Amino acid sequence: MTEHQTTGSRRGGKGWAQRATAKDVAALAGVxxxxxxxxxxxxxxxxxxxxxxxxxxxxxxxxAPNAAARSLRAGRSTTIGLVAHHLSRTGEANIIEAVCTxxxxxxxxxxxxxxxxxxADDLNRTxxxxxxxxxxxxxxxxxxxxxxDLRFPVNxxxxxxDSRLLSLPSVGFDQAGGARLAVGHLxxxxxxxxxxxxxxxxxxxxxxxxxxWREALQSAGRATPEPLWGDWSPASGYRLGQMIADDSHVHxxxxxxxxxxxxxxxxxxxxxxxxxRDVAVVGFDDISAEYLWxxxxxxxxxxxxxxxxxxxxxxxQIEQHADAGVLSPSRSTVIAPKLxxxxxxxx
Amino acid sequence: MTEHQTTGSRRGGKGWAQRATAKDVAALAGVxxxxxxxxxxxxxxxxxxxxxxxxxxxxxxxxAPNAAARSLRAGRSTTIGLVAHHLSRTGEANIIEAVCTxxxxxxxxxxxxxxxxxxADDLNRTxxxxxxxxxxxxxxxxxxxxxxDLRFPVNxxxxxxDSRLLSLPSVGFDQAGGARLAVGHLxxxxxxxxxxxxxxxxxxxxxxxxxxWREALQSAGRATPEPLWGDWSPASGYRLGQMIADDSHVHxxxxxxxxxxxxxxxxxxxxxxxxxRDVAVVGFDDISAEYLWxxxxxxxxxxxxxxxxxxxxxxxQIEQHADAGVLSPSRSTVIAPKLxxxxxxxx
DNA sequence: CTGAAAGCGCTTACAG
DNA sequence: CTGAAAGCGCTTACAG
Numbered sequence: 171m172t173e174h175q176t177t178g179s180r181r182g183g184k185g186w187a188q189r190a191t192a193k194d195v196a197a198l199a200g201v202x203x204x205x206x207x208x209x210x211x212x213x214x215x216x217x218x219x220x221x222x223x224x225x226x227x228x229x230x231x232x233x234a235p236n237a238a239a240r241s242l243r244a245g246r247s248t249t250i251g252l253v254a255h256h257l258s259r260t261g262e263a264n265i266i267e268a269v270c271t272x273x274x275x276x277x278x279x280x281x282x283x284x285x286x287x288x289x290a291d292d293l294n295r296t297x298x299x300x301x302x303x304x305x306x307x308x309x310x311x312x313x314x315x316x317x318x319d320l321r322f323p324v325n326x327x328x329x330x331x332d333s334r335l336l337s338l339p340s341v342g343f344d345q346a347g348g349a350r351l352a353v354g355h356l357x358x359x360x361x362x363x364x365x366x367x368x369x370x371x372x373x374x375x376x377x378x379x380x381x382x383w384r385e386a387l388q389s390a391g392r393a394t395p396e397p398l399w400g401d402w403s404p405a406s407g408y409r410l411g412q413m414i415a416d417d418s419h420v421h422x423x424x425x426x427x428x429x430x431x432x433x434x435x436x437x438x439x440x441x442x443x444x445x446x447r448d449v450a451v452v453g454f455d456d457i458s459a460e461y462l463w464x465x466x467x468x469x470x471x472x473x474x475x476x477x478x479x480x481x482x483x484x485x486x487q488i489e490q491h492a493d494a495g496v497l498s499p500s501r502s503t504v505i506a507p508k509l510x511x512x513x514x515x516x517x
Numbered sequence: 518m519t520e521h522q523t524t525g526s527r528r529g530g531k532g533w534a535q536r537a538t539a540k541d542v543a544a545l546a547g548v549x550x551x552x553x554x555x556x557x558x559x560x561x562x563x564x565x566x567x568x569x570x571x572x573x574x575x576x577x578x579x580x581a582p583n584a585a586a587r588s589l590r591a592g593r594s595t596t597i598g599l600v601a602h603h604l605s606r607t608g609e610a611n612i613i614e615a616v617c618t619x620x621x622x623x624x625x626x627x628x629x630x631x632x633x634x635x636x637a638d639d640l641n642r643t644x645x646x647x648x649x650x651x652x653x654x655x656x657x658x659x660x661x662x663x664x665x666d667l668r669f670p671v672n673x674x675x676x677x678x679d680s681r682l683l684s685l686p687s688v689g690f691d692q693a694g695g696a697r698l699a700v701g702h703l704x705x706x707x708x709x710x711x712x713x714x715x716x717x718x719x720x721x722x723x724x725x726x727x728x729x730w731r732e733a734l735q736s737a738g739r740a741t742p743e744p745l746w747g748d749w750s751p752a753s754g755y756r757l758g759q760m761i762a763d764d765s766h767v768h769x770x771x772x773x774x775x776x777x778x779x780x781x782x783x784x785x786x787x788x789x790x791x792x793x794r795d796v797a798v799v800g801f802d803d804i805s806a807e808y809l810w811x812x813x814x815x816x817x818x819x820x821x822x823x824x825x826x827x828x829x830x831x832x833x834q835i836e837q838h839a840d841a842g843v844l845s846p847s848r849s850t851v852i853a854p855k856l857x858x859x860x861x862x863x864x
Numbered sequence: 865c866t867g868a869a870a871g872c873g874c875t876t877a878c879a880g
Numbered sequence: 881c882t883g884a885a886a887g888c889g890c891t892t893a894c895a896g
Contacts (some may be wrong), residue, residue: 191873207875215881238589239873243888247585252629257617263610270631279646282599282629284617299626303584404804404808432808439810450887461751461779463786463810513586539890549867554891562865586889590872 190231195423199227210235214440229256241303250278250484251300255285255293255311259402260457261473262310265331276485278305285311290319299325304489308480313375327487327497330489339487339501341479345375348469348507349382349464352424352452355467357390357508358452359516361422367434368409369426373402379426379454382502398429407433414449415441421449422515428453432462439463444471450515464513472505479503537578541792546574557582577752588650593839597625598647602640602658606749607804608820612678615824616655620856623832624653629720632658637666648673655827660720674834676827676842679722683855686834686848687754688826692722693856697772698730699771699799702814702856704737706797706863708769713744714757714781720749726773726801747777754780762788768796769862775800779809784860786810798860812859819852826850 172260192206194390199206201224208216210233216224220499241247250273254262266282271358273280285296293315301307306349308328308423312320317335322328335344355366369376378398387394398413400406407430414420425431425437435445445464453459456470483501491497527846539553546553548571555563557580563571574580588594597620601609628651632643638663648654653674659667664682669675680689703711713730714724727744734741745760747753754777759769762784767860772778778800783791790796792811800806826837830848838844 192875193873203873204875204884206884208882217881220881224599234645234649236589236873238585238594239888240875242583242589243873243875245875245888245894249628256614258610258614260607260610262604263605263607263613266610267603267605267627267631270629271633274631280629281596282617282627284611284621286618298581302581311891343725350868404805410807429805429808430803436808436810458751458779458805461755461776461783463783467785475844506627517682539891540889550889551868551891552866555866557892564865567865583889584874587891588872589874589888590890590892592872592891 176286178263180203187485189236190233192233192235195224195227195233198208198231199223202250207235214290222390225408230350237292245304247305247503248278248280249304251281251283251307253283253285253296253297253300253307253309253311254294257282257311259285261426261471262454265477265480268469268474269481272481276481278481278485284333288312288314290315294319297321298509302455306484306491310482313373314370325497327484327491329484329487331480332374333378333502333504336502339483339498340505341476341483341503341505343471343476343505344507345378346382346385348454348509349379349424350386350468351507351509352454353383354390354468356424356450356452356512356515357392359422360449361450363387363392364393364394364422364424365420366432367396367407367414367423367425368397368399369402369430371399376426383424400455402427402429404429404433406430408437410434410439410444411516413469414438415443416500418484423449423451425453428455428457428466428468429463431459431466435462435464435466444513446513447451452509452515456510460512462514467512467515468510470510473506475505479505497515527554532863536583537580539580541578542571542574542580544753548645550649553580554582558617559782568596585606590634594650594652595625596628596651596652598630598648598654600630600632600640600643600654600656600658601675602635602643604629604631604658607638608802611820612657612824612827615821617826618857619825619828624827625828625832635661637662641666641796642666644668644670649699653831653838657829661717668711672844674831674838675681676715676831676834678823680851681724681850683849684847686830686845688823688830688850688852690823690852691854692725693729693732695728695801695818695856696771697733698854698856699801699814699816700730700733701737702858703741703769703771703797703799703862706769706793708797710734710739710742711771712761712767714744714754714761714770714772714777715744716749718746722828723749723773730771747773749774749776751776751780753777755784757787758784759783761785762790770796770798772798772800775802775806777813778806778813778815782809782811782813793860793862793864794804797858799862803857806857807859809861811861815857817855817857819855822852826852 192203195206198202283300285292302325310331312332330340398410411434453466453468455467459466459468541548543550543552630647632639648670657678659679677687744758758781800815803815806813806815
């Protein structure tokens with residue numbers, strides 16, 4: 171009876187059911203609120219029979235601890251902030267999915283903040299927003315920002331999907347190594363040199379892929395033409411692909427991502443060039459490359475492993491920070507590249 | 518001096534800087550904490566000069582209100598829970614990006630929860646988790662669950678990306694209408710009937726696309742072959758495409774999404790069938806369809822509009838709920854389909 | 865226009 | 881093993 175009143179009409183007038191609190195559970199189970207807390211947190215020794223009474227009461231009342239109160243009092247949070255930019259791109263989306271899954275497995279929730287652009291300003295603002303109330307931060311989408319302009323939160327566990335920032339923990343993919351693999355494969359196929367269709371010059375990942383391509387050509391003693399700069403989009407690949415299709419000297423193309431490669435393939439088809447006989451093509455990312463026409467050779471990125479590595483690294487930082495109050499300065503993981511050969515580069 | 522002590526060493530021994538609180542700001546500005554609160558919330562009348570002193574102090578201390586304390590005390594939250602499943606699919610990822618952007622514009626943060634599978638059990642569990650501490654819920658990814666097995670939170674503002682659940686607010690795409698458009702276009706092109714490669718039979722969206730396809734054929738008095746059931750993946754499209762390529766009676770194919778269509782195109786190429794002369798193909802979603810070969814005609818889904826509509830609808834519900842304590846039973850938006858014609862279906 | 869008091873729901877010492 | 885007291889940082893009435 172009294173319980174009904176207590177539970178039902180505390181914030182009067184609204185007419186909708188209140189969520190049960192630890193106090194409600196305590197009343198129903200005949201214990202004190204902190205015994206409820208102990209059971210909820212699986213703590214200490216609570217007499218089995220007491221625990222069961224509490225668990226029963228929780229179930230009957232549909233009790234779930236109020237996360238705001240918990241993190242306010244405990245001074246720690248079980249939320250990981252995830253900063254991204256342009257998260258609908260397939261690569262980012264795959265990383266995000268893996269981050270969610272791994273975070274869940276470690277008992278963390280995800281607060282997602284998408285920066286309106288890749289500029290350092292927007293990313294800084296988004297990081298400031300995302301750091302509120304979280305135990306740590308996973309930061310994607312830094313590739314187009316000037317490192318010097320970025321302001322990272324201090325005293326907050328943090329991990330970055332970018333292999334440049336060696337003073338911060340990061341998980342990254344060996345971009346240059348992937349490019350070297352691609353070029354080596356095209357040279358092995360008989361090409362005298364390899365033309366590159368790059369991502370935007372402002373993108374570090376694009377620059378790293380260009381670097382790998384150039385290194386591979388130079389170490390093989392081949393000519394290194396100027397790269398053609400696109401913007402990652404299929405449309406830009408299409409436009410640059412038309413230039414290549416018109417140039418009968420080009421017999422091998424390394425494209426910095428699969429989306430641009432799809433545009434390149436279309437341009438080559440429309441110009442009547444046979445792939446791979448006239449022009450061999452290798453892409454990067456290995457996203458749906460298998461079902462382009464012809465099936466596209468590509469550098470496979472293990473996005474799932476990146477997402478997993480990001481969360482594992484961050485959780486280590488969080489625990490270290492909680493235990494010792496320190497953050498290890500650097501803890502970088504680099505994921506090895508893998509070439510998948512398909513019909514676009516081999517007869 | 519005293520300020521330093523207050524600010525610096527409250528939780529002693531850890532050695533890392535504490536975040537500034539309203540009390541710290543108040544002390545520095547020479548006002549009370551709730552004047553700080555008023556400024557932080559842009560409330561009431563605060564004397565301009567007082568406001569400026571407070572703003573200065575906030576800036577100097579890098580003050581940001583503690584979200585946990587705020588939502589605990591205020592009894593409301595500025596977080597929207599976003600429940601998804603398999604969020605790396607391009608369609609979902611695009612909706613999620615639009616949800617993030619729109620939510621941000623309304624002053625809400627996003628808590629992202631990804632269900633491990635599309636089963637009703639997993640979705641129910643994920644909704645229970647996601648509802649903690651949020652003002653409302655956006656639910657994607659319901660398409661494979663039995664509606665009857667789903668348990669939606671009560672008394673919580675909610676919006677669903679699914680057009681079936683007419684008793685709950687929803688924003689959806691006119692799947693059947695899109696399918697009718699596709700079939701009508703293929704019949705206009707001279708096909709006597711249209712073969713369909715469907716998504717999984719367990720998916721409602723797939724079923725709705727099948728329904729539209731069947732209706733369009735029947736109302737035109739054409740034969741309605743059995744649909745071929747895939748699983749949305751390019752690989753399944755490839756496998757079913759091989760069956761179609763072997764059947765010389767098939768001259769028009771409607772594929773329930775673009776990813777399967779990419780597999781169909783590959784199978785037709787490999788069998789030496791000319792597209793669209795021998796077989797015309799139309800896909801669904803319009804995701805990178807433009808740069809398949811040949812460029813793929815497709816039903817365009819405006820994912821951005823869906824994400825935007827979901828958040829707008831939810832925010833209305835949240836405000837109504839806060840003001841009046843009620844939730845409007847139903848508020849459904851259906852987004853109209855659009856056909857984009859490309860070379861895969863027209864000479 | 866500004867402030868002193870109380871309390872949101874929980875957990876952290878401290879008793880017993 | 882269990883409980884009474886205090887407080888995390890903020891905001892909501894209530895005074896003045």
